[in-house]
Amino acid sequence: MIEQKGILFILSGPSGVGKGTVREHLFKQKTDLQYSISMTTRDKREGEVDGVDYFYKSREEFETLIEQDELLEYAKYVDNYYGTPRKYVEETLASGKDVFLEIEVQGAMQVKKRFPQGVFIFLFPPSLDELKNRILGRGTESEELVLNRLREARNEIEMMHAYDYVVVNDEVQRAVDKVQAIIASEHCRRERIEADYKKILEAEL
């Protein structure tokens, strides 16, 4: 494995909590983070662009990527595959840049195994009622699917303990500010670790 220099940030949480919304706002404000564009087998939605929103793959192509260990993690989500390109993440981190992933919970737990030093942020709904309203409000799911997703959300919320930070997405800008604060504080922590490390090296000379 390539040595990590940049910091890997992972934003995750239940479907409909607002991961995509928070990520979009964050990237409008912040330019020194590299967003890792995921691979997916789901159909391209109107307005989406291949290589910008996702890399769209056939099921066969995706399964070949899995076999060739080209994915850092992947998950099946509502009958489609989603996955993170491994080389892009490793090479970008090795070049000293930070990488940001916005992925669902199963995938985040796989990343945790391979990159325990990553910074895991769980986006939390203000309430389950509000989560239901957001999924319904988005209008992309049938009533039955919404119930499935809410059931799934309860299981996902149980995984919260595995994360480093929890951010409540009550108001988008407030949640984005908190994510920005986490990024800044992780940089300070990294600088402190590096300073300690330098001191030890100097002491040995």
Ligand SMILES: Nc1nc2c(ncn2[C@@H]2O[C@H](COP(=O)(O)OP(=O)(O)O)[C@@H](O)[C@H]2O)c(=O)[nH]1
């Ligand atoms: N595990 C994993 N999940 C992903 C990846 N990319 C996107 N997702 C998640 O897949 C879910 C579905 O994404 P999408 O089809 O774009 O729908 P939407 O985000 O719910 O509008 C969301 O929870 C995304 O965060 C990925 O590379 N890996």
Ligand SMILES: Nc1ncnc2c1ncn2[C@@H]1O[C@H](COP(=O)(O)OP(=O)(O)O)[C@@H](O)[C@H]1O
């Ligand atoms: N803080 C918020 N307050 C109110 N609505 C929100 C907030 N964040 C997101 N939403 C809305 O909730 C719905 C789900 O958001 P989305 O970003 O698609 O969630 P996810 O990517 O987690 O599935 C969207 O309609 C979005 O506009």
